[in-house]
Amino acid sequence: MSKRRKRVRDKWRDKDWYTVVTPSYFGSVELGVVPADSPKKLVDRILDATLYDITNDFAHQYLKMYFQVIEVDGKAAKTVFKGHEYSRDYLRSLVRRRTTRVDAVLNVITKDGYRLRAAVCAFSLNRVKTSQEITVRSLMQRIVNEKASTLTFDQFAQEMVLGKIASDIYNEAKKVAPMRHIGIRKSKLISQPAAIAVAAP
DSSP: OOOOOOOOOOGGGGOEEEEEEOOGGGTTOEEEEEEESSGGGTTTOEEEEEHHHHHOOGGGTTEEEEEEEEEEETTEEEEEEEEEEEOHHHHHHHOOTTOOEEEEEEEEEOTTSOEEEEEEEEEESSOOOHHHHHHHHHHHHHHHHHHHHHSOHHHHHHHHHTTHHHHHHHHHHTTTSOEEEEEEEEEEEEEOOHHHHHHOO
């Protein structure tokens, strides 16, 4: 006597599809669609994209970005910028022999109370003296902290990802030593202001 086969339930049919959208300060760009059987299950999910996906500039493929879903409005999953990082291949390509790499990892607070960790890197054209290295690192710390204290989170995230902060550091650092590249290679949103965190679903 053959056993009766159980009907397999198609879980995908029970799911709805939601469009993930970047924050307004990154153009409210649609990053794609994700399935979920409940909007609540989307909240706090982190998705990644490249800067190229947002700008359509092929030169921006090296930079990976992370967005966290904070709210679902209808079929739109709204996000907040969670951080970014250089691709491994790109970072590896910056390393050269007989040059100096200067790193600084900084914890900063933006004008509106967001806490972030930013890792800044600088690559010189030639080897530099220890005193020059110290001066460049000091410039990194001063400029990033000044930017954070005068910019909102939205503005700081934009300037960090699009290279404005790195450009400001470069313009000062090149007076100290010949520089080949300066950038914020990695960032992470550590915490949001208490009022915003409470308001989020």
